[in-house]
Amino acid sequence: MTGHHGVRIVDGRVVTAPGVGPVAQAWLPLDGQVVVKIPPLKGNYRWLHETVRIRSPKLLGDRWELPRNCLARLVTAAIDRYGFIVLWRDMSKLSRCTRACLEAMGAECHCSCLGAHHGQASGGWFERVGDAVVADRGEYTRTAVVYGARGSSADAVMYGGELSGEQYRVDRAGRRGWPPAARFMCAGCMSVRASVWDHCHTHGFVRAPLCNRCNTRHWSGWRPELGRSECSRNLDDSYYGWCPERADGRRACSA
Template identity: 30%
Template structure:
């Protein structure tokens, strides 16, 4: 039974200052240099409920006296994981600056944004030499790692400066950013679930300014109605600007789980069509786990999408007229499906460390792509395994887009025949009269839609 932190107990809890000192002490011999202030200096977010240590999220708690603390065992686990990392200082990865490269999306789910933090500080201070003279209040660590001590500057043609970090550290920081995103999304899902399950047995009454009794807006007086395709065929860009659409969405139940109240409109980013109103939890599950704009992690919640609740999710994705008529998925989801389903047999396994007789899939699945779904001859999906003992970023397969799409259509017909029967190139009756144009594939003899 795992230890739980009970109100008023301090067993196993240490203060943030003590955790700073413990982190430095435990990682003194680590190949990856660490920094003091991992819990108390920016960009640590201890007072938000967590900190990042290496590639791990460590939760913080407010003790009975109101002081923020952390479980000592969690600090030790994070230090043990970091100490196990082997770093080759000669194996470097360029981290910037990149001229003309698209910037990483700055979202609330990824406050770490380590590349932007490093680039902003180096460009402001003029290079690693000045950055090494850290000023009071400035961040000098990322996820507890002292990146300045291992930063390498190179100059090309005597003018252009580039900055590099060891590959092992880049992977650690990428893993930290991904873990942080997952942690924040899970916390939001729990909060949304708590709000939905709050008892509604009595309507809260408030006194209006004219003396009348009104019902509080957080207690709906009208029962939620099931979604029956009322928004089908609408473009999200136009629908989202309509006045009162938020109130209308809140009147439906989620079109995926069909239990929680809807909160947002989910739409297809490739074709621009509205899929359906969904709750925050299902919207979080629907979102691909982007590492980069063309590189995603295939996380555990894909089990739900492609295994336990397959028909529900396929029906939801094919509410987009473009995807339904072409019998496919948006490119990120097709890439995830290819990695999770079509390449499952290629994924290496190892013995489960917990002692069971079974074997456990190795590492973390990742899939990237080059090209676009609009030019299928040039679009290639690369499926790899990160953190594999037999070699990190081990490539399992490279699958052309058209091959992946055909494999998906075959699987769709076998897995969800009702969804497949409602889709296909001959099912164009649901397409709007003026649908969003799709770039033709001019490399083929017939100008295919894809």
């Protein structure tokens, strides 16, 4: 069993605590495309195309096939959208750590260390929040690792528009110089530490740091009877104003 903060892997199944809601899952086979399963929501193609920057996302049934080189961007974007992502990996037992692995900056790993010896994961934008679950598949090993937003040990402060006017990005170069969302209090409820960066899906600008609950409160289908906690009466959506297009009144901002 592995997991943390309401997401666990139990007997090979992903189990979420009440209020967490569905999380994204990705499978990295030994060869071929990354297979991704995300909650079926309107706008998934646009999210994969515009946010994760996949040229032609391919939907096969209830799963998406994506190129392997998108993995680090996918993990970062999925954490901002869902709070967590479970990454399943198949790795050859015969492989060994190389310098490329020891200095790796992404989530992909092909060696026997299961990614434990990677240098900085994604360059500081996500971290493992659960140990690997190992299953023996004969010639290869299958693992499941839960990734969540990078935390912060500093006291949380109020957000003051530190990323005002910045286009939302999920690549390492694009996020260079960004503070972690966990540095701030959630701009929605003002009661807990933030964990992810919210952005305007219409205009593409970073808006504010939010906690997972506030970040997902607008999504249809996540009702209390389905395991999602009711939102607080203290919710404040004035953080929408951090989108410069919203401030100019040109077009309405989307959640």
